[in-house]
Amino acid sequence: MSFVRLSALFLFFILFSCKVTGQHIRFKYVNKDTGLYDNLIKSIVQDDKGTVWIATSLGVNKLDGNEVKKYSLSNGTAAVVNMLYEDSRRQLWAATEFGLYKYNSGTDRFDYWESIDPKLNEALKSDIFEILEADDGSLLIINSHGYVIRFSETNDFKTTFYSYKDTNGKRLYMKTMAKDADGNLWLGTNDGRLLQVSDNRLVTTGFAKTKNESAIQVIVFDDQNQLWIGTSGNGLFRFNPATRDYKHYYKSNNNDVSKSINDNIILSLYVDKQNNLWIGTDSGGLNLYQIDEDTFSYINSLAIPNYSIPDNSISYITQGYGDIIWVGTIHGGVSYFKNELVLNNISPVKLKFPKNDQQGSVVLKDKKGNLWVSAGRNGLRMYDPRSGRTKVFIDDPDSQTDLNGNIIISLFEDPKGRIWIGTYWNVLNIYDPEKDKFIAFPKQDHTRGTFAIEKDDEGRIWLGCNSGIYIYDTDLNLIKSIQKGGAEGLTSNTVKALYNDVKGDMWIGTRDGLNIYHKENDKFEKFFFDVDDSTSLSCDNIVSIAGNEDLSILIGTYGGALNVYSREKKNFKRIGADEGLNGEIIRGINIDNDKNAWLSTNSGLSKISPDWQIENFDIEHGIHGFNGGKALLVNDTMYMGNSNGLTYFNPSKMVFDSLSPKIFITKLRLLENKTFEEIPFSVIANNEEEIPEVMMLPDNDLISVHFATSDYWTSEKNSFVFMLEGLNDNWQSIQKQNILTFANLAPGNYLLRIKVNPESNTEDVQEAMLKIVVKPSFFQMGVVRLGLLMFVFTGIIFLFVWRDRYIKAQRNRLEFLVKEKTKEIKRQEEEAFKKDLALLEAEKKNQELHRKRLREELNFKIEELTNYTLRTLQKNDLLIGIKEMLVKAKSNPKPQKIQTSAIVSMIDDSLRFDKDWEDFYTLFNQLHPTFIKSLKTQHPELSEREIKLCSLIKLKFTSQHIATLFGISLSSVKVARHRLRKKLYLSKDEDFETFFETFK
The missing domain is CATH 2.40.128 (Lipocalin)
Structure with missing residues (x-):
């Protein structure tokens, strides 16, 4: 493989003077996996409000910043959409293989467009390649029948058909068209001709002298009104319509890779706002031609995620809002990128750099x-x-x-x-x-690891090495060395940074602290990190030092970010992440002509303005973190080098997109009966001159508003504020949230205003607006409420009058009833009195009868007890008789049978008498139900014989009767009564009768 072809292979991601990185271009992607119909991209348009429309081989997709939506054609047919075009009236057209379609915002779909001209309609039923608006507002299309058709959408003038036949009478097919600065129409044909509309007909141009026979795929004019012509195999042409001069850019093995394209099949061309030409090739990826510098650079599809285009066949290129470059591919969907820096690059191949050394x-x-x-x-x-x-x-x-x-x-x-x-x-x-x-030069082993080299005011050269400082004159003689130790020594022998300030003092950054050599008194001053002092150094490992325009000293550390030393206060101010600085390692510091400090950090480049505003540039801007190296600023140029070559740019010519991104509402969701209805915002936003309006019916309990911005590159960094006039007239922050939800709004008119937080974008802040009309329910309507109020008021008056009359009637009736009741009560009282007397008489008679019955029962019970007592006495007599008979029998040696029978008979009588005691208790309990039970409960120590004694005393039996019943003597009865008195705790003055009468 030749060196040139090898160079072309390795020369990728070259830095160019448009919004592009000179290291790796940071890409973002939209493809079939993220919602597109297909990865074959035919056209891309970002409309006036910021929505991106993407034409694919199967239909149209809309990218609104929140989601990708698919649009099929109105007849539901999957068709190749060759081109999308937004005209000056903000109408979106789709040129397809089945004719011309127009987006209907009212129905949110693409409808087939027809004219009242039958001839035009017949011509539109074809494969339409391109569509373009003429200066007079008419539309131009190219179709597969070989015609260029100029017509008016409103039928203001007659339709014109342009066609061209070669010398053999064969009709040529137009492939592409473009307008020059004067509004003239130019066309490229399938056989390589360049035609122009002149005197209302197609004529050939001076391009014929190029003898190009390859089909012209695309043409475009640059800012100098030069026409760029991309062919299907013959490379790229630059044609000057005024002079008829041309230049041919053709890939060959003999080309200087920076002076020509890398593929001869051109699919797309685009001239950006900086007048750079973007070239989409069939297999060479994306080419960039810097017109002002006459150099080419390339971006190829490589296996580097996020840093390469996904496909080398570039079908479409355009520049959208915020200067984002959108790239459509044949097989890889859409890629887009952006960069604020205007950069250039010397390739790693030209510098003969190794490939993989970082x-x-x-x-x-x-x-x-x-x-x-x-x-x-x-x-x-x-x-x-x-x-x-x-x-x-x-x-x-x-x-x-x-x-x-x-x-x-x-x-x-x-x-x-x-x-x-x-x-x-x-x-x-x-x-x-x-x-x-x-x-x-001799004795130089001490110079191993020379991190810093600086010249002092006397022209001597200071070397900062791993073993201290060594000072040489210009004749390479060693004058002095300084090492660690003592008041006149360094804080560390590892010297990493040197800086000679305006006073001639040498600032020395070491691995272990900062040293200042004061030339005036030949003394050292030393500074260290102090964990208890926030005005000390943030880190002892110093790797860069520079003087600022205000005479302060900037000190870059390894891990502690930046320190600013104030000569007046003699302390340090720390600047790090909290102040907005990216990167903790500051390897280099440069001051530009505008007094900005540029820091080479492990995260990229950071710019600190004189008023201490910080801007960071990282991989998304094409700037890698500095790994061991640092940037160099010479005059107006900043240089940065790594394995991707040498990048350079002019800080004073940096281009920033200062405009606030456009903000637009994408869709609405209304909640009705617990079900959300989704409404595309385009359906209600038909009139661009007026603020769109949405109506909330009484059944709509909630509305959510979805919105997005035209900033597709850093959309996740935007924060928003909103105001709902009619509810709250203050701006309220919602941070990065892009959905607003309102519930239970009172009936009335509201104006919703949304904008990007002005703190992040101070210029040209744009707003998205929406009128919200909340309709009242039937009972919330003013007329209904007034009618209800009058009805209630009338009802209250009626009730008041009725109540007054009712009260009077009730009062009269009550008075009558009171009189009648009084009479009735008197009569009833008299009758009740008589009844009470009768009842009292009857009750008295009943009581007398009851007392009589009780006396009779008592007498009967007493008589019964007396009889039982007498029988008991009889029993005792029997026992005495038995005893006497037993005594007689004992004395008779031969008892007689008759005597024995008599004794048995007497014992049987005695047993019957025991039964009599049981009957006695039964009768006694009927007279005195609780006596014996209470007696046993209160005096459990009493024996059964003593209980019987108490019962007999209760019945007022005499001592003689008791002696007879128990079969004991009178003296024994007295003893028993005495013992009973003690157990009952009776005093000498109390008698048994009185005690038992009151006993409970």
């Missing part, structure tokens, strides 16, 4: 304009911008006269034009460009 570069521009760039771990390069030649310096282990060490960490040009080259592991090198050789 070590950052240190850069030096010498007095002759040569650029010295370290090549990672692969030595040093000297690039001559005038000749484009690169000289390579690599350490040859077998040579003692070449570069010593391949890892370059510092570069410096002395007053004699010699280049001082510090290496990481090896000793210092000095190269003399005039003699084209390296200069060796």
Whole structure:
């Protein structure tokens, strides 16, 4: 493979002076996986409000910032949409293989468009390739029948058909068309001709002298009114319509890769706002031609996620709102990217850089304009911008006269034009460009690891090394060395940064603190990080130092971000993430002509303005973090190098998109009966001159408003504020939320206003507006409420009159009833009195009868008890008789049978008497139901015999009767009564009868 073809292969992601990265272009994607009909993209349009429309081989997709929506044609047919076009009246047209369609915002669909002209309608029933609006507002289309048709949508003038036949009478087919600065129409044909409409007919042009026979795929005019012509196999042409001159750009093995395209089949062309030409090829990816610099660069499809286009066949290119470049491909869907920096690049191939070394570069521009760039771990390069030649310096282990060490960490040009080259592991090198050789000087082992090189006011050269500081004169004599230790020594021997300030003092950054050598008194001042002092250094590892325009000193650290030393306050101000600075490692500091400080950080570049406003540039802007290298600012140019080449730009010519992104409502959702109805916003936003209006019926309990912005690149960073006039007249922040929901709004008119937070975009802040009319329910209507109010008022008056009359009637009736009741009560009282007397008499008689009955029962019970008692006495007599008979029998040695029978008979009688005691208790309990039970409960110590004794005393039996019943003597009865008295706790003055009468 030739060197040129190898270069073309490796020359990718080149930096160009449009919104493009010189390192890797950061892409975002929309494809079939994210909702497109198909990955074959035919056309892309961003309409006036910011919505992106994408034509595919199967239909149209709409990207509104929130979702991808699919649109089929009105007849439901899946058709190839060749082109989308928005005219000056903000109408969206679709040129398809089945005719012309127009977007109907009222129905949110694409409808087939027809004219009242039958001839035009017949011509429209064809494959339409392109559509364009003429200066007079008429529309121009190219169809598959070989016609260019000019017609008026409103039929204001007669339709014109243009066609062209070659010398053989064969009709040519137009493939593409464009308007020049004067509004003239130019067309490219399928056989390679360039035609122009002149005197209302098609004529050939001076392009015929190019002898091009390849079909012209696309044509476009640039800002200089030069016509760019892309062919289907013959490369690219630049044609000047005024002079008829042309230039042919054709890929061949002999081309300088920076001077021509990389593929001869051109599918798409676009001239951006900076007058750069974008070229979409069939297999070479995206080409960029910088017209002002006459150079080409390329972006190919490589296996690097997010940093390459997905396909090398580029079918469409356009630039949308916010200068985003949209790229349609044949097989990979849509890619888009953006960058604020205006960048250029010297390719890694031209610099002969290694492919995969991510070590950052240190850069030096010498007095002759040569650029010295370290090549990672692969030595040093000297690039001559005038000749484009690169000289390579690599350490040859077998040579003692070449570069010593391949890892370059510092570069410096002395007053004699010699280049001082510090290496990481090896000793210092000095190269003399005039003699084209390296200069060796003795005793230089101490210069291993030379991180910093600086010249003082006396012209001496200070080296900051791993072993301290070494000071040389211009004759390469070592004057002095300074190491760690003591008041006159360094804080560390590892010196990483040197800076000679306006006073001639040397600032020395080490791995362990900051040192200042004061020239005036030959003394050192030292600073360290103090965890208890917020005005101390944020970190002791110092890697960069620079002086600011206000005489403050900027100190970059390894891990502690930036420190600003105030000479007046003699303390440090820390600037890091809290202040908006990206990156904790500050490897380099440059001050530009506008007094901005540019920091080379591990996250990219950061710019700090004189008023301490910070802007960060990272991978999305094409700036990688600095890994070991740092940027160089010389005059008006900033240089940055790494494995992707040398990137450079002019900080004073940076282009920023200062406009606030357009904000637009995408859809509405209304809640009715717990079901959401989704309404595309385009359906209600028909009149662009008026604020769209949505009506909420009484059944709509809730409305949600979805909105988006035209900023598709950083949409996730936008924050929003809103105001609902009629409810709250203050702006309210909703952060990054892009949905607003309102529930239970009172009937009335509201105006919703939404805009991007003005804190992030201060210029040209645009608003999305929506009128919300909340209709009242039937009972919320004013007329209904007034009628109800009158009805209620009339009802109240009627009720008041009726109540007054009713009360009077009731009062009269009550008075009558009171009189009648009074009479009735008197009569009833008299009758009741008589009844009460009768009842009392009857009750008295009943009580007398009851008492009589009770007396009779009592007498009967007493008589019964008396009888039982007498029988008990009889029993005792029997027992006495039995006893006497037993005594007699005992004395008779031969008892007689008759005596024995008599004794048995007497015992049976005695048993019957025991039964009599049971009957006695039964009768007694009927007279005195609770006596015996209470007696046993209150005096459980009483024996059964004593209980019987109490019962007999209760019945007022005499002692003689008791003695007879128990079969004991009178003296024994007295003893028993005495014992009973003690157990009942009776005093001497109490008798049994009284006690038992009151016993409960």
